[in-house]
Amino acid sequence: MGITKTQIFTDKQNDLAQFFKVLGHPARVAILQYISSQNACVCSDLVDEIGLAQATISQHLKELKSINLLKGEIDGKSMCYCINVERWSEIQEQLNAFFNNAKLNCC
Amino acid sequence: MGITKTQIFTDKQNDLAQFFKVLGHPARVAILQYISSQNACVCSDLVDEIGLAQATISQHLKELKSINLLKGEIDGKSMCYCINVERWSEIQEQLNAFFNNAKLNCC
DNA sequence: AAATAACATCGTAATATTGCAATATATAGT
DNA sequence: ACTATATATTGCAATATTACGATGTTATTT
Numbered sequence: 001m002g003i004t005k006t007q008i009f010t011d012k013q014n015d016l017a018q019f020f021k022v023l024g025h026p027a028r029v030a031i032l033q034y035i036s037s038q039n040a041c042v043c044s045d046l047v048d049e050i051g052l053a054q055a056t057i058s059q060h061l062k063e064l065k066s067i068n069l070l071k072g073e074i075d076g077k078s079m080c081y082c083i084n085v086e087r088w089s090e091i092q093e094q095l096n097a098f099f100n101n102a103k104l105n106c107c
Numbered sequence: 108m109g110i111t112k113t114q115i116f117t118d119k120q121n122d123l124a125q126f127f128k129v130l131g132h133p134a135r136v137a138i139l140q141y142i143s144s145q146n147a148c149v150c151s152d153l154v155d156e157i158g159l160a161q162a163t164i165s166q167h168l169k170e171l172k173s174i175n176l177l178k179g180e181i182d183g184k185s186m187c188y189c190i191n192v193e194r195w196s197e198i199q200e201q202l203n204a205f206f207n208n209a210k211l212n213c214c
Numbered sequence: 215a216a217a218t219a220a221c222a223t224c225g226t227a228a229t230a231t232t233g234c235a236a237t238a239t240a241t242a243g244t
Numbered sequence: 245a246c247t248a249t250a251t252a253t254t255g256c257a258a259t260a261t262t263a264c265g266a267t268g269t270t271a272t273t274t
Binding site for chain 3: 110111112149150151161162164165166168169183184185186
């Protein structure tokens with residue numbers, strides 16, 4: 001087995017979980033923190049900054065792009081990866097909705 | 108090699124990622140949603156509600172407990188799993204800090 | 215004390231993730 | 245065209261996760 005049974009959950013549950021999953025790696029947290037602390041960012045900076053191989057960083061960036069948290073623009077011969085502000089806010093709202101939805105009067 | 112290099116990240120980054128990781132499964136999202144929609148909860152309800160085997164639900168509950176999001180109290184011969192309100196709020200704040208920390212004036 | 219009920223844990227098979235070397239691709243400068 | 249630089253992709257080995265049947269544990273009921 002070992003395969004997640006996505007079909008028994010709602011799309012919302014799967015989407016939310018997918019988002020959490022992508023953020024569930026310290027390298028990806030670190031990448032987001034670093035990118036958001038700069039005004040722009042190129043991947044070679046990240047390789048130096050994070051301390052993982054270039055192939056590995058590139059893979060993590062791909063996953064962050066897969067949920068639209070980053071947008072990458074070609075800037076000469078390097079890439080400029082930036083936070084996708086709209087998506088970022090949208091997700092923050094979704095998370096707050098998730099948290100606030102919890103009725104807290106139990107036990 | 109398949110092992111996450113936690114040692115190259117800060118404790119905060121690892122903690123945040125660990126939290127995201129635990130929530131990064133639709134079954135655990137569904138469990139939290141269901142528990143928070145009730146005032147109390149026993150595991151057998153969850154098995155019916157979610158549609159995974161009892162052993163699997165039990166495992167997911169264990170992971171949610173590992174980040175202190177749930178507290179379980181023994182209630183006769185069954186368990187009452189509840190949201191840990193303090194921890195829940197604490198994490199929500201941490202996430203908002205993470206999101207708000209992003210400077211959004213890039214590109 | 216035996217049977218039942220409600221979880222928890224163990225063991226294991228299937229699948230996913232992580233990390234990197236090697237290689238591919240694309241652009242800039244010479 | 246050639247070389248250097250920057251990033252992406254591929255392939256693979258090591259490890260982690262998911263799911264569940266079987267079994268263990270603990271408390272209630274009879």
